[in-house]
Amino acid sequence: MASSVPALPLNSGTSIPQLGFGVFLVEPKDTQRVVEEAIEVGFRHIDTATGYNNEREVGAAMRASGVPREEIFLTTKLRNDHHRARDVEGAFQRSLDALDAGYIDLYLIHWPMPKVDAYVDTWRTFETFTRDGRAKSIGVSNFLVPHLERLLAETDTVPSVNQVELHPIFQQRELRAFQDRHGILTESWGPLGQGKYDLFGKAPIKDAAAAHSVTPAQVVLRWHVQTGNIVIPKSSSRERMTENFDVFGFELTPEEMAAIDGLDENRRVGGDPMDVNEG
Numbered sequence: 001m002a003s004s005v006p007a008l009p010l011n012s013g014t015s016i017p018q019l020g021f022g023v024f025l026v027e028p029k030d031t032q033r034v035v036e037e038a039i040e041v042g043f044r045h046i047d048t049a050t051g052y053n054n055e056r057e058v059g060a061a062m063r064a065s066g067v068p069r070e071e072i073f074l075t076t077k078l079r080n081d082h083h084r085a086r087d088v089e090g091a092f093q094r095s096l097d098a099l100d101a102g103y104i105d106l107y108l109i110h111w112p113m114p115k116v117d118a119y120v121d122t123w124r125t126f127e128t129f130t131r132d133g134r135a136k137s138i139g140v141s142n143f144l145v146p147h148l149e150r151l152l153a154e155t156d157t158v159p160s161v162n163q164v165e166l167h168p169i170f171q172q173r174e175l176r177a178f179q180d181r182h183g184i185l186t187e188s189w190g191p192l193g194q195g196k197y198d199l200f201g202k203a204p205i206k207d208a209a210a211a212h213s214v215t216p217a218q219v220v221l222r223w224h225v226q227t228g229n230i231v232i233p234k235s236s237s238r239e240r241m242t243e244n245f246d247v248f249g250f251e252l253t254p255e256e257m258a259a260i261d262g263l264d265e266n267r268r269v270g271g272d273p274m275d276v277n278e279g
Helices: 028-041 055-065 080-084 088-099 119-131 145-154 173-182 203-212 216-227 238-245 254-261
Strands: 007-009 015-017 045-047 073-078 104-109 135-141 161-165 185-189
Touching: 028 045, 028 055, 028 238, 055 073, 055 088, 073 080, 073 088, 080 088, 088 104, 088 119, 104 119, 104 161, 119 135, 119 145, 135 145, 145 173, 161 173, 173 185, 203 216, 203 254, 216 238, 216 254
Parallel strands: 045 073, 073 104, 104 135, 135 161, 161 185
Antiparallel strands: 007 015
């Protein structure tokens, strides 16, 4: 089942499943069950973070699943307070211990926190994790073009991924173009708009769903896939997980893609990376 998900090449020489499963706001008491169900459905890319407080349960689910470790792509992220305190090595090791998965496939700086101005030094420490094999790839999250430009100018490693807010009314075109030029893959968090606006009521999405006999959510996830984004929907419902995974049996037409592209308002519904400087 998992073989239906394309794997995109990373600049580190490894690859990442284009469709993943996120556990943001999944309570620790529910996480092992939810992740085990996601793996049963077919997901082989699990995205967590130290700040989600469920790394230990994610690792337990991976081990309980019976799926070989090398078949699951695991992402976690450095929490902001460890970034601020320059406790990067310690934080990374604590994540490794909590996950108990041997290594991390992708380790991300969760937010740049520009007023703290630690992300360049943090990135230099990240580079040591790939050199010693504890992380297969390293990347960033919520970085803007100026933050990426500094990393490219002042360090030796191009991020493999930038995980950012991205959905039909906030398509991040300038950022995506910059990343395409530099071999950085774009990963979408909040790919369905986090329920903060009537995404599924928009005509291009409703019309495409009717035309293909799928749900509006499946249309939007398929739009991400055809755009070239990595996408990580989340759900605690097995029925919804199954729906979210089933986006490879149809293809949006060029006209449908263009109509959804036309919904872009360049409008965030989540935090602005210039303003997130705590935590």
